[in-house]
Amino acid sequence: MFKKVFIEESEINNIYAKHILSKIKFEEIIEIDRYEDIWGKVKKPYLQKRENLNLFIAKKKGQLVKEAPSAYGHGSEKHFYYIHAYNCIYECQYCYLQGYFSTPDLVYFTNHEEILDEIKNLSKIPENKGAWFHAGEYSDSLSLSHITNELPLYFDFFRKNPGINLELRTKSVNTTLLLNETPTDNIFISFTLSSEKSGKNFDLKCPSVKARLNAIDKLVKHGYKIGIHFDPIIYQDNFIEQYKEVIKMLSNILPDKHLGYISLGVVRYTKDVYREVEKNYPDSTIVSQDYIKSFDGKVRYNLAMRMWLLNSVKSLCLNSGYSDSKIYLCMEEN
């Protein structure tokens, strides 16, 4: 699976590092002082993740938990994201990680206790009452969780801290660890979904949309609260019919009472990311969309088109019985 594994010398005896190494295949292991000495030091072509992917096992230094931008999550509470990893094994053509990091090599951080200490400290601040802590900002939160093995620790923490919320954002169907845990009201598993056609065209190396729906079904039956991210929404022929179909399938397995929220977001890129998308996927329909360069420099659909897409999907959700109060627009100022 990995060509090289680079491990910080200080983490060699870390229990999470040992677990990772016991579960993965690699060609070579190299001890290093700091992952930053090598990772991200050079511009490594993004598509080399297909055949030349390296893994770094390291301790995250500096800020471990960051405040999220506005419109990141549902509700009026504060939203934060914690950093457990960099980069992802999936290959979604629209992914902003293409232009965000200079390398596709994965980093898994092992100092989870310190991350939780930081979350604990933040939760004590009065204005952070009811705050949300999200995983999945720089990586998928579940795809390799059976290898990284940190989830039981986080579940235990949030079980003991019911006043704050945990969201695990994912496209994965890796539910084994989740099905071994007891759900609570403050832990949400949220899935990124799209129409089946979109998923097939753009979510490379990801579980199919149908497979994700099956995973949702299992978790709902187990008692989990589920979040749904229809994000990014990308226009395709027969758009309404396709989204109608996936939302119908969703409503058959996820009743409103088990739904935490649905977020809707239209595809958007910074100019750096879009440059990478064009370079990496020149033959994909994702680069033959009718984008404009918006007033804030972002590449996306024009305002009217964005609003039509969002309103269309929202209407379909409402018509399927989901509450208006649970649907929000993600990263959309209007």
Added chain:
Amino acid sequence: MKLICIAHRGEAQAFIKNLTVVDKNFYIGDDYHLLITGEGILNVLTKLPYYIAKYEIDFIINFGIAGSLSDKLHLDEIVEIRTNYGIDNESILYQSYTSEINEGKFDIISTNSRVLNDEYAKKCRAFAHIVDREAWAIAKIANEYKLQYSIYKMISDLAGSETNCFDLKNKAQYFSESLYDFYLKQNQLDDNQIDLMEEIPLPFHASFTQRKKIESLIEKLKHKKIESIETILKDQKLSVKQKPQFIISYLENLINPINTKIHEQLKMTFLPLEKSGAIVQYDSKLDKKHFSLKMDINSQTNLDKLKQSLSEFSFESFENIMNGKLDV
């Protein structure tokens, strides 16, 4: 014209046999020209651009020997390079270069001094499989001048404390002949040059901007089956001037029929204002929620008509469309 770059005269000897000398570093021929760059990044950066410009080079090939950093490589093996990294003294250079036409599986790192100790070799091994002194610079220049390039290296030794420079020098002829034989077998490289996209023939006159727009739209629609332009225009009663714009609108609608609908509904919304004589301008990109009016007023009648149409106009109708509330 193709340019072969080789660092040392010894490695170039098989390549220059049938070429004509131009100066001590440069040779010309019918199939390729050849530049002896000298060793190191700086030598390449100072010499290569001059010859590229002077001799209208459109493709660069680098041949040379290199040290292995990986046990996957065997001595005397010739490999195509995938990604080029560079290191300058202690600092790794951020920018890397990957040739668009390569089929290589191995990455190279170019250093500014020979890798003669294992510590340095270990540092380089974190980034690449092979080490040399020139490849990154060649790739950089090719990238700057937007030229296609290929880099091939013959594995001459294991980089580090076992490197024997004197021994390598003695084997120069062997390396040169091996690389030249490899080049002869690889001579299909000429076919790897990217053809310039031919202009799409249009059955009408179009301005440069219109032509580029049409070509860009057709490129975006390459995944769809679309009718020929002649078929699209058949039965359309259009003047010469109207044809290009008709085609542009047609193709835009195929890409995004929603945008077309938005424009149509905005046109209907503004029609009463336009009937009163006003020219309505809104953001053609449909990204800004405002519009402006322009009107020549030369009588009270104009003014009355405008007042009447404005009193009947609702900003909400415009706003609804911009908020995506369409009849689709």
